[in-house]
Amino acid sequence: MKIVRGLLSPKHTAAALEWVMGRSERPAGALEPEFDICDDERRLAKKIRKLYWADQPFWDAWLAESGLDGLCRQVLKKPKLIKHAAFIKRGRDESYIPLHQDIALWERKYRSAVTFWVALTEAKRANGGMFFYPDNSVVYRHVLDIRYPMFKCINEEETRVDMTRIVDAELDAGDVLQWDAATAHGSHANENGLLRVGMPLVFVEEDEYDGFI
């Protein structure tokens, strides 16, 4: 897990934030929106996916100009974007995301995958920021915990994950958190009610890409 501080300019941060917020308020089905269980009326998506396919010209320009493309090319020889989502925590809500490893959840286990989680707002512990486990040497079994149905997760009792080793990633808008597919991570509940928006973009080496998105 690595933090790249201040990669995005305020202009590029604001442009992506505006795009995500606008689409998440009246989400098209193609964005595969997810809602809070109790949100029957407002229908404000807390997760949208496939951002890139919804507006390729916008994201092509944004990736090139924001510095994300450049960062990606420092890590991968020929990066191919395979997943592009946004997680929106609008206030105090059921937004805790339990500890999980992406590689355990994906149908296709991309070994070269790198996630760049772009903070489009401040993302600190108090408003639902990210946390991670500093040891990525073991891929754990993941199970469904009915309290957190959004993701299958690592069962703390069954595994030897020492939860006291969990580290918080305290991010400002424009920072980028970078992790490989075996790094276990999750996010805190939003306790202070300040908007928290993050955009995980997953890239793999083009050679490893085999069509599954």
Ligand SMILES: O=C(O)CCC(=O)C(=O)O
């Ligand atoms: O943004 C979040 O709160 C969680 C993101 C996450 O866990 C992921 O992208 O795998």
